[in-house]
Amino acid sequence: MTEAVLRTENLTKRFGGLTAVDNLSLNLPGRRLHAIIGPNGAGKTTFFNLVSGLLAADSGRVFFQGRDITGLKPHEVSRLGIKRTMQIKSVFPQLSVAENLWVTRHATKRVLHPFRAASSDLETRERVEHTLEQIGLTALAQRPAGTLSYGDVALLEIGMAVISEPRLLLLDEPTCGMSPAETERAVAKIKQLARTIDIVIIEHDMSVVFEIADDITVMAQGGILASGNPDEISGDERVREAYLGRPEDEDYVEEAIHA
Amino acid sequence: MDTLLLLAMNGLIWGLIIALIALGLSIIFGLLDIINIAHGDFFMVGTVLAWFTLELTGNFWVAFLAVPLIGFILGALIQRAVIQPIHNVAALSIVATFGLSLILQEGVRITFGTTPRRILPPIQSTFHMFGIDYEIYRLFAALVSLLALAGFFIFLHRTKLGTWMRAVRHDRETAIAMGVPAQRVYVLTFGIGFALAALGGVVAAPITTVEFRTGVDILPFCFMAVIIGGLGNLPGTAAAAVLLAFLEGIIQSFADPTVARISSLVLMSAVLLVRPQGLFKGLTK
Amino acid sequence: MMTPAVIARVMLIAFGAFLVAVPWLIPVILNKFWVSVIAEIMIWSLFAASVNLLFGYIGLLSFGQALYFGFGMYGVAIGVATLGLSFWPAFGLGIVASIAIALVSGIFAVRLTWHYFAIITVVFSLIFYFFAVSVKPLTGGDDGINFALPPTFSIGGVTGSFSDANFQYFFILATVALCFFLMHRVIRSPLGKAFVAIRDNDVRAALIGLNVYQLRLIAFVMAGFLAGVAGALFAFFGRYASASYMFYHVSGEAVVWAIVGGAGTLFGPVVGTTLFIVIREIVSTHWEHHAFIVGAVAILVVIFAPKGLVGLWNAELARWSERTNDASVKTKLRTEP
Numbered sequence: 001m002t003e004a005v006l007r008t009e010n011l012t013k014r015f016g017g018l019t020a021v022d023n024l025s026l027n028l029p030g031r032r033l034h035a036i037i038g039p040n041g042a043g044k045t046t047f048f049n050l051v052s053g054l055l056a057a058d059s060g061r062v063f064f065q066g067r068d069i070t071g072l073k074p075h076e077v078s079r080l081g082i083k084r085t086m087q088i089k090s091v092f093p094q095l096s097v098a099e100n101l102w103v104t105r106h107a108t109k110r111v112l113h114p115f116r117a118a119s120s121d122l123e124t125r126e127r128v129e130h131t132l133e134q135i136g137l138t139a140l141a142q143r144p145a146g147t148l149s150y151g152d153v154a155l156l157e158i159g160m161a162v163i164s165e166p167r168l169l170l171l172d173e174p175t176c177g178m179s180p181a182e183t184e185r186a187v188a189k190i191k192q193l194a195r196t197i198d199i200v201i202i203e204h205d206m207s208v209v210f211e212i213a214d215d216i217t218v219m220a221q222g223g224i225l226a227s228g229n230p231d232e233i234s235g236d237e238r239v240r241e242a243y244l245g246r247p248e249d250e251d252y253v254e255e256a257i258h259a
Numbered sequence: 260m261d262t263l264l265l266l267a268m269n270g271l272i273w274g275l276i277i278a279l280i281a282l283g284l285s286i287i288f289g290l291l292d293i294i295n296i297a298h299g300d301f302f303m304v305g306t307v308l309a310w311f312t313l314e315l316t317g318n319f320w321v322a323f324l325a326v327p328l329i330g331f332i333l334g335a336l337i338q339r340a341v342i343q344p345i346h347n348v349a350a351l352s353i354v355a356t357f358g359l360s361l362i363l364q365e366g367v368r369i370t371f372g373t374t375p376r377r378i379l380p381p382i383q384s385t386f387h388m389f390g391i392d393y394e395i396y397r398l399f400a401a402l403v404s405l406l407a408l409a410g411f412f413i414f415l416h417r418t419k420l421g422t423w424m425r426a427v428r429h430d431r432e433t434a435i436a437m438g439v440p441a442q443r444v445y446v447l448t449f450g451i452g453f454a455l456a457a458l459g460g461v462v463a464a465p466i467t468t469v470e471f472r473t474g475v476d477i478l479p480f481c482f483m484a485v486i487i488g489g490l491g492n493l494p495g496t497a498a499a500a501v502l503l504a505f506l507e508g509i510i511q512s513f514a515d516p517t518v519a520r521i522s523s524l525v526l527m528s529a530v531l532l533v534r535p536q537g538l539f540k541g542l543t544k
Numbered sequence: 545m546m547t548p549a550v551i552a553r554v555m556l557i558a559f560g561a562f563l564v565a566v567p568w569l570i571p572v573i574l575n576k577f578w579v580s581v582i583a584e585i586m587i588w589s590l591f592a593a594s595v596n597l598l599f600g601y602i603g604l605l606s607f608g609q610a611l612y613f614g615f616g617m618y619g620v621a622i623g624v625a626t627l628g629l630s631f632w633p634a635f636g637l638g639i640v641a642s643i644a645i646a647l648v649s650g651i652f653a654v655r656l657t658w659h660y661f662a663i664i665t666v667v668f669s670l671i672f673y674f675f676a677v678s679v680k681p682l683t684g685g686d687d688g689i690n691f692a693l694p695p696t697f698s699i700g701g702v703t704g705s706f707s708d709a710n711f712q713y714f715f716i717l718a719t720v721a722l723c724f725f726l727m728h729r730v731i732r733s734p735l736g737k738a739f740v741a742i743r744d745n746d747v748r749a750a751l752i753g754l755n756v757y758q759l760r761l762i763a764f765v766m767a768g769f770l771a772g773v774a775g776a777l778f779a780f781f782g783r784y785a786s787a788s789y790m791f792y793h794v795s796g797e798a799v800v801w802a803i804v805g806g807a808g809t810l811f812g813p814v815v816g817t818t819l820f821i822v823i824r825e826i827v828s829t830h831w832e833h834h835a836f837i838v839g840a841v842a843i844l845v846v847i848f849a850p851k852g853l854v855g856l857w858n859a860e861l862a863r864w865s866e867r868t869n870d871a872s873v874k875t876k877l878r879t880e881p
Binding site: 288294296341344345348349350351353354355357358359360361362364365366368369475479482483486490515517518520521524525527528531532535 | 655656664666667668671674677796800835836839840843845846
Binding site: 078102117 | 750
């Protein structure tokens with residue numbers, strides 16, 4: 001068996017009286033695209049926050065490719081090659097699209113040169129241009145990122161994740177708020193990325209999940225409700241119950257069944 | 260020993276006055292997200308207005324009513340004219356209130372002059388305490404401050420406007436969605452903040468000197484009370500003001516006033532770094 | 545073609561030429577006094593630039609930069625008056641002192657952000673202000689230290705000294721210009737881009753791998769350096785140092801200058817500082833209450849030009865160039881698939 005790309009042992013995070021992530025032990029093997037689904041408040045985003053270092057776990061451990069990364073700061077986690085996108089799209093609004101990619105590419109370097117002009121770095125310039133082409137934003141390269149449409153921001157986020165050459169990509173609802181056309185473009189991009197990078201994705205859009213995921217983990221109330229391949233999950237009685245227990249999530253189930 | 264008690268007593272009284280001023284600073288910060296650099300000058304304007312009231316009417320007691328009222332109107336006008344157009348943007352509001360501070364100080368220099376003046380306490384009698392004759396007015400000042408503090412808390416918790424103010428401070432978006440007229444609350448908050456500082460000025464006028472500079476000296480102290488009490492924690496702010504002035508009073512009995520001031524600043528740094536939510540977080544709701 | 549970049553370059557060259565010509569030009573059209581006013585404006589612009597580096601580029605509003613200005617000032621004054629140092633060691637002492645105190649206070653201050661950062665920086669500066677006021681034998685308190693100016697250099701028979709007005713002017717011009725050039729380089733470098741990224745979105749900056757705390761500390765020390773150089777220059781310029789320059793009002797003025805001029809632009813602090821010092825010098829000869837006008841102008845600018853005067857200028861320029869280049873812009877627009 002290959003070493004898990006991401007593994008957690010008894011990971012727990014409480015907010016006051018609420019246990020957001022409850023004794024979670026996950027084992028995600030490499031070379032597969034994992035999706036994490038579950039009703040609102042299941043602890044999915046908290047789980048990402050624990051892995052990426054934005055939150056400190058109350059107990060438990062996180063391992064990345066066998067290495068204990070529990071308690072590392074966000075930039076330390078990032079420098080190991082774990083990159084993530086945020087649920088609420090989040091770029092650097094006053095930097096241009098190209099500069100967003102620039103700064104992301106440079107961020108992983110140990111020393112940021114204080115005096116040489118950023119634009120004189122040819123290697124990075126080529127990478128930026130290449131990435132712009134990949135995500136189809138070449139024409140908008142000089143626009144401030146804050147003026148982009150929602151779908152373009154999401155593409156830029158993916159571009160930022162790619163240009164940093166991640167070893168593991170955590171995508172938090174990448175298609176949330178996208179138009180159908182934008183979703184299609186993003187899904188194609190993610191599928192292409194998954195060929196070379198390990199990806200964990202949180203997604204509410206079940207048609208997306210069942211289209212791209214190799215494995216699915218269903219979370220509820222901070223723990224694992226079920227895990228397996230898409231067929232197993234869509235047939236799982238407990239999963240249907242978890243969703244049916246919350247009327248507002250009913251359409252997810254509809255989608256899940258018909259996917 | 261007697262001097263120690265005396266200084267502690269003076270510190271306590273000053274602390275109550277500072278609490279009044281700091282409370283205004285704290286509600287303006289809590290509701291409008293504004294670091295009000297001009298707040299010390301609101302106090303200073305209060306002392307000057309008290310002096311003018313005495314000059315015009317010959318009766319100092321009138322100032323206790325008239326000056327907070329003028330302060331309220333000034334505050335409301337300032338909010339509409341200066342603060343509202345910059346949409347509570349914190350960095351801009353610092354510049355705007357800094358400009359306001361200059362205008363108020365220069366306005367006072369133009370009308371009142373630069374010479375420091377003293378106001379005789381309206382209650383001249385003294386009584387014997389700790390081996391010296393202690394001014395009864397100081398006790399009266401403490402009483403007025405206490406009453407005003409109590410009145411303000413009752414206002415916050417018992418009136419519709421007070422409830423609105425607490426609602427906006429707690430969660431602006433939700434409050435607006437629930438139909439609280441936020442814009443009006445901002446105007447009133449700024450007015451009340453100015454009125455509290457101006458009342459502090461009236462109460463303090465016979466104890467301190469009246470001049471255009473007093474606001475600059477008092478501002479850091481008010482900020483200390485707000486920070487140590489916890490930003491937005493009103494009872495904490497009042498308690499911190501009293502505690503700080505009391506401690507400085509005691510330290511002054513055996514060391515230089517500057518040493519006292521440095522000690523409180525160091526205490527404040529420690530609070531900021533270790534408990535930025537204030538010393539009293541968790542003790543009050 | 546007159547693009548905004550070309551216009552900016554032409555203005556920069558004209559501005560540089562003007563500054564070089566000042567010692568000959570200004571006595572003819574105004575009088576000699578204004579030469580030293582312009583020298584003073586340059587020093588204070590550098591001080592405002594230190595606020596701008598922090599607020600405009602990494603998003604930390606320091607209300608305590610006077611502390612580092614004061615250390616630069618006292619480093620020079622104590623170096624010359626007490627330790628008997630010559631010009632360059634005293635200059636160096638001032639700069640090293642301000643960098644050192646910026647590092648020590650920065651280690652604590654940059655743990656905090658926003659209001660808390662503004663307040664802790666003012667608290668630190670007040671601590672040292674009261675300290676300087678009370679340790680009279682070392683600092684002279686509010687009265688300050690006066691000292692006799694040492695010559696800047698002496699090679700063979702040629703001596704350069706601040707007592708020569710032209711030498712003083714050009715020394716200040718060269719030093720301030722060098723500092724602004726360094727800042728310009730930093731802003732355009734990968735480091736500068738990382739600063740702006742943190743200003744825009746610090747959580748995201750950490751997630752792409754930037755060490756936010758460390759970078760904020762670097763910016764803080766750099767700002768301390770700029771303020772320290774300004775303070776050291778001002779000590780030589782005025783031949784004295786005083787605790788009153790460490791009071792929070794001095795920090796506050798720099799914040800006003802930087803924001804009114806345009807935070808986040810290289811020359812914003814220069815514009816803001818020039819505006820206010822020129823107002824002060826012109827008004828104060830006619831009316832002693834010039835601060836009244838200063839306050840009113842500060843308020844009017846933040847209401848009507850929230851991005852500062854340079855921000856307003858840039859926006860107008862961009863609008864103008866967009867209108868004139870409408871055709872070429874259209875081709876750049878991407879067509880939705």
